[in-house]
Amino acid sequence: MRPIFTIHAGEYLVGCEIEARFPDHRVWVPSKDNGVDLLVTDKSGQKLASIQVKFSKDHLASGKEARATAEIKSGGWWKLDRTKLLESEADLWVLVLCEFNTRKYDYVVVSPKELARRYAAIAPSNDVIQSYFWITRSGRCWETRGLGKSDLRAVCTDTLESKPRDFTAFLNRWPFEKTA
16 A cells, blocks of 8 residues: 555645535545555545546646737647546546646546547547646637647637637636536
8 A cells, every 4th residue: 555645736726626626525545556546435425526637737847838818728748648538447537737827727628539539630649648738818728739829829819710729618616516
């Protein structure tokens, strides 16, 4: 059994976010790494979701992206294994993005099946998926890896038309939220 105090920052942030938004829910850390980082239950212990967490620092704060337009709130980078994504036992994958200047966090909450489907449309032949997400100040979320300058400008102005790359529907949308 691995020690319980080895969770990484992203797992901690996701757990805290869930507990803050949903005080009647419980967040559990598995004792073994089996591709599920967190388990969420209701207060009676009934499973709501198993979660795989991926964390990224803000990649807009350094390097060539430091010159990114003021319309971009945060950007993250992940290197994902397509086979692990396709075989994931988690109900949800949560990509955590940190805004460098404010230390606020955004969460892309998506099923691994949907994430794999979209990556198949964006980068169909790669076993290793290099993925960049940008979140605009207007609240849109885009997968931007491999886009040219004109498409990146379109992301910044909310005019890009690419359904596989538009992850806005998954931005900070937790499946535990009650709908009216």
